[in-house]
Amino acid sequence: MERIAVSALRKTFTLKPGQTVTVDGVTSDRIAVLDGVDLTIDSGEFITVVGPSGSGKSVLLDVIAGLTEATSGVARIDGIEVSKPQTRTAYVFQQYALFPWRTALQNVEYALEVRGVATAERRDKARHFLHLFGLKGFEDRFPSQLSGGMQQRVAIARALSTDPQVLLMDEPFAALDAQTRDILQSELLRIWEQIKTTVVFVTHSIDEAIYLADRVVVMTARPASIKEIVAIDLPRPRDLDIRNSAAFNAYRGRVWESLRDEVGKAQRDWALASSYAN
Amino acid sequence: MSLTIDRIPPIRNTFALRRKRARSKRPTALGDTFSTLMLGLPALIAFALLWEIAPRAGWINALFFPPLSQVLSVLWEMIVSGHLANHIGISLQRASIGFSLAVVVAVPLGFLMGRYPFFEKSSDFLVQTLRNTSQFALLPVFILVLGIGEASKIAITFYAAVFFLLINTIVGVKSVDPLLVKAARSMGTSDWDLFKKVIFPSAIPSIVAGARLGVKTSLFSVIAAEMLAAQSGIGYLIQNSSLMLETDRMYAGILTLTIIGLVLNYLLVAGERRATHWHGTGESGPN
Numbered sequence: 001m002e003r004i005a006v007s008a009l010r011k012t013f014t015l016k017p018g019q020t021v022t023v024d025g026v027t028s029d030r031i032a033v034l035d036g037v038d039l040t041i042d043s044g045e046f047i048t049v050v051g052p053s054g055s056g057k058s059v060l061l062d063v064i065a066g067l068t069e070a071t072s073g074v075a076r077i078d079g080i081e082v083s084k085p086q087t088r089t090a091y092v093f094q095q096y097a098l099f100p101w102r103t104a105l106q107n108v109e110y111a112l113e114v115r116g117v118a119t120a121e122r123r124d125k126a127r128h129f130l131h132l133f134g135l136k137g138f139e140d141r142f143p144s145q146l147s148g149g150m151q152q153r154v155a156i157a158r159a160l161s162t163d164p165q166v167l168l169m170d171e172p173f174a175a176l177d178a179q180t181r182d183i184l185q186s187e188l189l190r191i192w193e194q195i196k197t198t199v200v201f202v203t204h205s206i207d208e209a210i211y212l213a214d215r216v217v218v219m220t221a222r223p224a225s226i227k228e229i230v231a232i233d234l235p236r237p238r239d240l241d242i243r244n245s246a247a248f249n250a251y252r253g254r255v256w257e258s259l260r261d262e263v264g265k266a267q268r269d270w271a272l273a274s275s276y277a278n
Numbered sequence: 279m280s281l282t283i284d285r286i287p288p289i290r291n292t293f294a295l296r297r298k299r300a301r302s303k304r305p306t307a308l309g310d311t312f313s314t315l316m317l318g319l320p321a322l323i324a325f326a327l328l329w330e331i332a333p334r335a336g337w338i339n340a341l342f343f344p345p346l347s348q349v350l351s352v353l354w355e356m357i358v359s360g361h362l363a364n365h366i367g368i369s370l371q372r373a374s375i376g377f378s379l380a381v382v383v384a385v386p387l388g389f390l391m392g393r394y395p396f397f398e399k400s401s402d403f404l405v406q407t408l409r410n411t412s413q414f415a416l417l418p419v420f421i422l423v424l425g426i427g428e429a430s431k432i433a434i435t436f437y438a439a440v441f442f443l444l445i446n447t448i449v450g451v452k453s454v455d456p457l458l459v460k461a462a463r464s465m466g467t468s469d470w471d472l473f474k475k476v477i478f479p480s481a482i483p484s485i486v487a488g489a490r491l492g493v494k495t496s497l498f499s500v501i502a503a504e505m506l507a508a509q510s511g512i513g514y515l516i517q518n519s520s521l522m523l524e525t526d527r528m529y530a531g532i533l534t535l536t537i538i539g540l541v542l543n544y545l546l547v548a549g550e551r552r553a554t555h556w557h558g559t560g561e562s563g564p565n
Contacts, residue, residue: 065464085466097461101479101556111465114475142556162465 009073035223048209051219052266090159129157149180353530376435388447439492446488450481
């Protein structure tokens with residue numbers, strides 16, 4: 001069943017007054033970020049999106065989340081056009097975005113609180129999700145008293161507490177150290193296999209993208225469109241050791257092959273931009 | 279494809295900066311407080327001794343500088359007679375009414391100005407002008423317009439506190455982490471909930487810091503007002519004693535003010551710490 005449908009999505013940003021960009025000799029105060037993205041995602045699918053830095057992957061998530069309006073084209077969830085944040089969508093950010101004045105438990109409660117769920121019920125539910133992520137005993141800690149990995153667990157618990165049909169994740173593990181990252185990838189897969197929600201996961205890491213995904217979406221350099229979609233036919237449940245298998249290696253080579261030119265383009269873009277900026 | 283960016287805006291994160299500073303200012307363990315007290319005590323004792331001995335030995339005029347013991351005994355008499363409590367009560371009442379009014383006006387206004395650039399831009403010039411006009415210079419105006427009764431004293435305390443609160447509320451509202459706003463929006467937070475559950479709590483440390491500055495200037499302003507035109511209050515007590523050349527009574531009044539200032543400061547710092555208790559203790563969990 002089709003859950004998310006993105007069609008002919010374009011997004012152009014207007015720069016602040018006084019700022020301009022020069023693209024191919026033409027000076028403009030607008031910058032094209034997404035240039036016609038078409039993507040259909042099935043219910044319960046785990047999609048990862050890779051692409052060079054600044055290629056508009058996050059903007060794609062923002063549009064699906066209803067936080068940013070597309071310049072043209074549409075994003076639909078269950079056939080309904082997204083124009084504002086949806087209650088069935090949850091979003092996880094790279095920098096956790098926990099409320100520092102709320103304890104871990106109160107942070108998880110927040111999403112239910114703004115939906116008007118009664119105190120006792122939301123507390124039970126929040127506790128359940130914290131325990132699911134192994135955070136029993138840390139309910140009353142403030143974010144500043146938790147490690148990065150634990151903070152991101154709280155943020156994911158908060159996102160899942162509302163039983164979302166769509167989970168958007170914007171490089172959620174990029175700020176974590178390698179071991180924590182591995183652990184959280186496995187934890188996420190373990191929990192996802194139980195709830196089978198639809199996930200769109202943006203990452204820089206090719207290994208992470210392949211390990212988690214049913215399909216890896218490769219984006220081009222800005223203005224971004226979809227370059228290639230690689231279906232990952234690896235058995236589930238997956239073990240971290242799968243990353244050493246020949247099949248995984250083949251996927252790694254294939255995704256990298258697809259990404260390499262785009263990364264090169266993006267780098268030339270930025271090198272030039274910084275040489276002019278100084 | 280080539281791309282150039284003419285001007286890259288500076289990236290600033292005042293919130294992170296403020297947090298860092300607040301953390302480094304955090305008081306250390308009780309033992310440190312005690313040792314600070316022990317280190318500071320000799321200088322205080324020396325000052326008290328000098329105050330006691332200098333007038334008695336005739337180094338300074340005892341009429342202008344009565345010995346500390348004489349001041350303390352007058353202070354004690356005033357405490358026992360209830361005279362002092364009366365003056366303190368009146369001064370604190372005036373200051374707290376003016377301060378409360380300032381909170382009621384400044385906090386909502388600060389929210390509007392911090393959240394909606396139109397309000398800030400249209401009122402910034404006026405605010406800056408008023409803010410740099412001394413409340414003491416305006417006292418004659420308050421007296422002319424409001425009379426020598428309570429109203430003019432409340433007005434000066436209001437004026438003294440309102441700008442600290444206003445500016446700090448604006449700063450607090452503006453320094454809300456945009457990511458938290460984005461996260462809240464993604465969870466379907468309504469405008470009102472965004473205000474109540476995200477912007478307000480994250481502005482609280484800044485508002486409380488403004489309140490701390492505001493309370494002290496409120497109190498000091500009411501003292502000044504009482505010196506010029508009043509029949510009661512600590513300011514009146516000090517000024518009146520000075521005119522009557524009852525210098526021991528005058529110093530008792532000054533000493534009272536100092537003690538009130540110290541206690542108030544202690545309470546406000548404690549309150550500030552309570553309001554920002556979530557800023558962390560440096561303790562961190564395992565991964």
